[in-house]
Amino acid sequence: MHIPDGILPVGLAISGWIATGGLVALSVKRIESRPDPRAGIPRAAMMTAVFFAASLIHIPVPPTSVHLMLSGLMGAMLGWYAIPAIAIGLFLQAVMFGHGGLTTLGVNGIILGLPALAAFALPRQANRTGSALVQSAAGFAAGAGAILFAVALFTTILLAGLPAHLDADAERVAILTLAVAHLPLALAEGLVVAAVLGFLRRVSPELAHAS
Amino acid sequence: MQSFSGRLFVITLGALLLPSHAQAHAALITLGPVEAIEIHAGYDTGEAMRGAQIVVYAPDNPAQPWLTGTADDSGRFVFVPDGTPGRWAVQAREAGHGAMSYFIVEGGETTALLPAPAQYDPLQRLVMLASIVWGAIGTALYFRRPRQRERA
Known part of the structure; x- marks a missing residue:
């Protein structure tokens, strides 16, 4: 789900940078307005490392393979801190392993950042109800929904930027195949987020709600 | 991602087309080696980019593709550049993933520019x-x- 350099038209890449820049600025503003903005940084730093490493873990889903994304987990665990953490993680993935690219860093930031924010909002709403079942379901929906949301954004952006000289039908089929291959990943990441939030609620409720 | 095959044999078929009435036609075949570019498109996981779309840009027009085609099931694609001197660009892409590679044609010689794909x-x-x-x-x-x- 990382779009590399040279795939998107320049206009889309620049729009992505502007959108991600705005999102990071908004996140930093929200973080600054917290009573102790530094308090969330240690967790954000560790989660950035987890997010960075996740892209190296490939899961074969014939005829293709997908890699872990964890944007749902990032959002649920970090809240607004997830946006700068994802931006830094994406930058490191691009420069160290060539996953994604620098020109497409903005677009990739949106593809993974917006689902993270959605995944942050959902469990927070559910936590107010107090029901454990609802909270677990919200955790699952946050993790799985983040993947589906990211796949939808990825597909829309790619189709919007499809150059005329490509065989559009063949590329559409390839994109759709890749999107379908992410369904098992959505299930897996939904379970991961539900399990992690459930664990945090049991051992340390204040940590689960810290974000 | 990109390597060069030594030589590729190209068969040209020529036929004598004579006007009007029927005559015996002699078919001519000339064989000659040419320098071709062979692309292997794959992912860093070792997987091949099956059926990847290949786009080739000639040095004199980097905005318009000189050739487009599709890689085979092993991510392989072979083509013969027309000898235009300068830097040629080759892109392989599949489902939003892809990479760009370059080679230089100068004085009849072809040199691969290796942008060091992260291996x-x-x-x-x-x-x-x-x-x-x-x-x-x-x-x-x-x-x-x-x-x-x-x-x-």
């Missing part, structure tokens, strides 16, 4: 990953410091 062995990857994790731990510990001092 790291597992140990190198582990060291790179460990360096990032170590950086994250350092950051986390740094930002925990004031809180610990306050407690003390």
Whole structure:
């Protein structure tokens, strides 16, 4: 789900940078307005490392393979801190392993950042109800929904930027195949987020709600 | 991702087309070696980019594709450039993933420009990953410091 350099038209890449820049600025503003903005940084730093490493873990889903994304987990665990953490993680993935690219860093930031924010909002709403079942379901929906949301954004952006000289039908089929291959990943990441939030609620409720 | 096959034999078929009435036709075949470019498109996981779309840009027109085609099931695609001197660009893409590679044609000679596609062995990857994790731990510990001092 990382779009590399040279795939998107320049206009889309620049729009992505502007959108991600705005999102990071908004996140930093929200973080600054917290009573102790530094308090969330240690967790954000560790989660950035987890997010960075996740892209190296490939899961074969014939005829293709997908890699872990964890944007749902990032959002649920970090809240607004997830946006700068994802931006830094994406930058490191691009420069160290060539996953994604620098020109497409903005677009990739949106593809993974917006689902993270959605995944942050959902469990927070559910936590107010107090029901454990609802909270677990919200955790699952946050993790799985983040993947589906990211796949939808990825597909829309790619189709919007499809150059005329490509065989559009063949590329559409390839994109759709890749999107379908992410369904098992959505299930897996939904379970991961539900399990992690459930664990945090049991051992340390204040940590689960810290974000 | 990109390598060069030594030589590729191209068969040209020529036929004598004579006007009007029927005559005996002699078919002529000329064989000659040409220098071809062979592309292997794949992912860093070792998987081939099956059916990847290949786009070739000639040096004199980097905006308009000179050739488009499709790689086979092993991500292989072969073509013969027309000898236009300069830097040629080859892109392979599939479902939003892809890479660009270049080669230079100069004085009849073709040289591959290797933009060093990231091919790291597992140990190198582990060291790179460990360096990032170590950086994250350092950051986390740094930002925990004031809180610990306050407690003390």
